[in-house]
Amino acid sequence: MSGGAGRRRLVLHVDLNNTVVAADAMSGQGPRAALNTFLSTVTWGRAGAAGEWQWASDRPSLRPPCxxxxxxxxxxxxxxxxxxxxxGRCFGGLHAHHLQLLEWPGRQHDVFSVQGEPSKRYHLILPAFFRLLDTLHREGRAFAVVFRTFGTDLPRALRAVSCALAGQHPQFPALRDVALPVDLTPGQIRCSKREVVLTRGAERLATREDGRKLYDYFSSFEGIGGFQDHFDWWARNQFSSRGGKPLWIDPHDPGVHHIFIDDNIRLDDADTIVHPQTDLLEAIADEDYFLHCVRRCEENYDRYLARTEKDTPSPQWDGQ
Incomplete structure (x- = not known):
């Protein structure tokens, strides 16, 4: 990592469902169903001559194998x-392996775990997310986390993180040393053709008044909080990026790096400054997964800034 990236403040916009939470309260899916659903999106095949499904690969992947x-x-x-x-039965062993990795160890904890089968409980928030917080803190990084979700799991996720930072997570007791405030008030981001409106408690900002305000708001965001994004707007835009979760950036701001981590980002540009689609399987299996995501984004952003410095004569507001 370059010296510039090491000094840059991080604002991590993090999706919940199928990213750091292997469940979905809105659809009623627990970990078993959520993991099955994810696997159906990363396994690839084609219809045969008689219409039967034929697998193109026996391994899941974020991108098609052919x-x-x-x-x-x-x-x-x-x-x-x-x-x-x-x-899908041929992927049953893979599903069983990762579901086992998700199992909550030891005594039941109602804040950090969710009920699965009658005798099983699973991690609510993946350990890899807590490892990310712990590592960034130990490295002395300045950072904030903004949960961004279309779903309804935000209050429970914020409560779990708050309890973890109070030292209550049995696997990550050192998180009590992470001095980040957690705002338990869920916010909302609502979109229309005219503007984007952000509300949280008494806070209200709109792009119609000044688009820069939203960038400044998130760039100065403190601690950990969250917003429910506008699912209906996404649906009205045929689930395309035009109706997706807005992200405001300014590549001419040398002090802040906004990173979006989400399972539903699908970009073909290898140099994108947004990390590609989150691999839930890797996030379950590798506790350093999200840390690797952040590292990759910082390296990509450094390369991007190095290129744009040659082509940009003067700073200007790039906006959303």
Missing amino acids: PDALSYYSRHGRDPAFTEAGP
């Missing part, structure tokens, strides 16, 4: 029982 491959989800829809019947 040009004509389709994800099982794109052809058949999300399947919360994907590995339990039909073509």
Whole structure:
């Protein structure tokens, strides 16, 4: 990592469902179903001559293994029982392995774990997220975390993080030393053709008044908080990036780096300053996964800034 990246303040915009939370309260999916659903989006095949499904690869991947491959989800829809019947059964061992990694160890904890099968409980928030907080703190980094979700898990996730930073997480007791305030008040971001409006408690900002205000707001964000993004607006825009979660950046601001980590980012540009789609399987299996995501984004951003410095004669506001 370059010296510039090491000094830059990080603002981490982090999705919840299928990113740091392997469950979805809005759809009623627990970890078993959520993991099945995710697997249906990262396994690839095609329809045979008689219409039967044929796998193009026996390994999940974020990108198609060949040009004509389709994800099982794109052809058949999300399947919360994907590995339990039909073509997805061949991925049953992979599902079982990662579900086991998700199991909550030791005594039941109602804040940090969620109920699965009658005798099983699972991590609510992946350990890799708490490892990220702990590592950034130990490295002396200045950072903030903004949860950004279309779902309804925000209050529970904020409470879990607050308890973890109070030293209550049995696997990460050192988080009590992370002096980050947690605002338990969920905010909202609502979009329209005219403007984007952010509200949280008594706070209200709108892009119609001044788009720069939203950038300044998030750039100076303190601690950990969260916002529910506008799912209906995304749906009205055919679930495209035009209706997705807005992110304001200013590449001419040398002091702040905004990073978005989300399972539903799909970009083809290898040099994107936004980390590509989160791999839930790797995030479950590797506690350093999100740290690697941040490192990669910082390296990409350094390269991006180095290129733009040659081409930009004077600073200007880039906006959303």
